[in-house]
Amino acid sequence: MRYAETGYKLEVDLSRGNIEKVETDPEITEQHLGGQGTAIKELWDRVPPEVEPFSPENLLIFSTGMLTATPVCGANRTVVNSFAPQTNMYLHSVLGGYWGPELKHAGFDRIVISGKSPDLVYLWINNDKVEIRDASHLKGKGANETADILRKELNDQDVQVVSIGLAGENRVYFASIEHGSSSAARGGAGAIMGDKKLKAIAVRGTKELNVAYPKELFESYLRLTKEIYENPATGDTMADSYTDTFHHDNFSWGNARVRRKGFWSEEYEEKYVKFTEENLLRWTGCYNCPKHCHLLMAWPGRKNNFVKCFGRATYHMAAFKEHDFSYEITPVALEYGFDSYSTPQVMAFAIELYKVGILTDADLPNFPSDVKDRFYYLLDKIARRDGIGDVLANGIYWAARQIGKGAEKYDHNTLKKFEQVPLKLGKLNPPYFLMTATGEKMNVPQIEGSFPQDPLPTREEREEFVSGWEAAPNERMKQIFVEWEKKYDVTNEESCMIVDWNEIMHYVDDAVGLCAFVSSFRGGQFGGRPPYHIHNIPDFIKLAHGLELDKDGLWKIAARNRNLIRALNVRRGLRRKDEKPPEDHWAVRDHEFEQNLLDDYYEFKGWTIDGIPRKDTLHELGLGYVSDDLIKRGILTGDELPPSQEKQKQEAQKTGGASRER
């Protein structure tokens, strides 16, 4: 018997209409755990780098985490992976809610979708009974509207649905997949679903899910659920306090342009709290998590909808408006199925281009004068890929190049062709430089979180902080924090260790299915007392699944997954030259320092000077087959040296050559 996982996956080929239930290999679980880990193995084995994102050969994979649906509190994630139309690189997005647990109870750990349906369809999974069904009646329907229709049609309120709206159907590069309170929004997973003409996946599961050590797991579950509920640093901290000076005063408004220091005031907060509370119905959580991270809003004239996290602010910050505008436009955007990070930036970018005359009335016929109306106008155009909307639907990077006439200059906040969090800061923060530049998820909130963002003012406070810092991976990390006085004063070696740890924790969560809000994203910068960390997650894996790991074993699996994703992207062309955070991300830049830091990080990671995992690194992680493939393709020779030795060699060759000349 398999524990925690069902041991089966569902293979759906939409081109041929073929559906298969396939038993999975337990050894793959031991190598990669589940979630993102097992999905990338499928992507590596089955999607060669020549495959375009909008090709029938591209896979779209919905994976539950290894611990998803078990009594491990907060393990409820579904991970969506593919290759992204915007970046042509690895696509990674995560959603919570109830869908993943329902899939597991239907008897599947993941769904691997290949091919392309000729007509719009939806997938109906009722335990072992799986059907591809006609969805012509759902064409153009809103994402959550679709879920409502399906629940009625299937006559079961317990059916869980993931679906796309018009943006996904029209393959907008930043289209999301929606599931009530949760979204897999970043990266354009909705566009892939739309390209495959898959409107929705409805699931109902009523099967048992077994666990390895029942009594011990149940006891720890009862303890954890209470601890997590009471731990103020878990969940969405924005749900417990309405004060959001952090984003409003520090993040950039408009097309990631202006910081408005001092925007937040008591009067603003009072006004905002009043209209929020007047219209909010409830705070809700995800499956098996007592936190309340989603705000269910009943905004006048709008369908009830969930607002969450920084998504509560992105639309009005891009429009230079206030919260009421976000509350008003979010329900419309959610039904279309839009990512609330990229979408507002794309629209603010279009408005900038219009202001400077690069886009004209010919591009934007009857363009309203009011900024709110402009946002609705653009949202609709983009969702329909109508006129200029067809260009903007490809995201800022591609739109700028299609528009030309100097529009490229206004594309100032993308990295690897992907819209970044609108951060425009002063001094360069070394760990943040590395995370932004090298993270495969291309999105800092999915990389940061374990090490604090800021030092504490006094040594005594820092010592007190580390005295109960169970989450710290080792004594050295504690030492780094104790010695840390000035925010930007971090050695390269320390930066490497910090970034590596931050990353590893997200790779663990995304494989086991834990929400980052009870683990990787609720670490150091939120007080350093996350319920889950590198030392105790192995215990939960053992209790639920039976797999025995220690901290180093878990770390190694996460590093294996991390390097396999790197290799996936390298195989598709990612190199050092691409690891360039936006020029204006920090005002003060030092090219030489940054490049040295990058060298040191690649060295630390066991990569080449060009950012490619080296042969020895891959072999050590049990990824010899990856190394062989990269060598066969001429991407690696197999003789690459660590960057420091490579630089010495290059230096020697240079001076050697010079002496001969003399």
Add this chain to the structure above:
Amino acid sequence: MKGEPEKKKVRRIRVDVDKCVGCRSCQLACSAFHANPKYSSVNPARARIRMMINPQNDEYVPIRATDYTKAACDGRRVYTINGNEYSDCSFCGSICPARDLFKEPGTGLPLKCDMCEDDPPRELPVCVQACPPNALTYEEVEEEVEGDEEKLDDVALGLKSLLDRYGYEQLADTFARISQKSREQHRSRSARERRD
């Protein structure tokens, strides 16, 4: 015949739907507690408490399985709360033939809340323990109840539901046939073991 009214300790679970965050931990915990062996598996569809959730409509209602009944009620009333329509069935905990609720997936046997009877007795039912937001709370009150209340355990309840479904004769015949067969199997197995 009903007995005389008597004072009795009544154990109750109170539900405050306003405090519910919709995490369905109550379902998960209930299904784990009632798994066989205990805690060995989870399955919200097997829980004796169910979350009626319609997320966008702000419906988050935990409903506990109450009594088994062989007949469905007329259920004709329709209620409108905040513009949404509900029926008698919407928040009913009865295990009745009109719906699949509170029946074990596969077997269809009734699943009745037993307040987590355990040996030694638990302080709280597990659904209450699994609900830190306190949407579910536990209380014991003294109440005057009709005496001689029939209390069925899981086996008796299951048999009763089968009796209602198939009738006495069919059930008795089947039981006789199966028990005869298993007795024979048991006998030949013991004989084999003795030989070995």
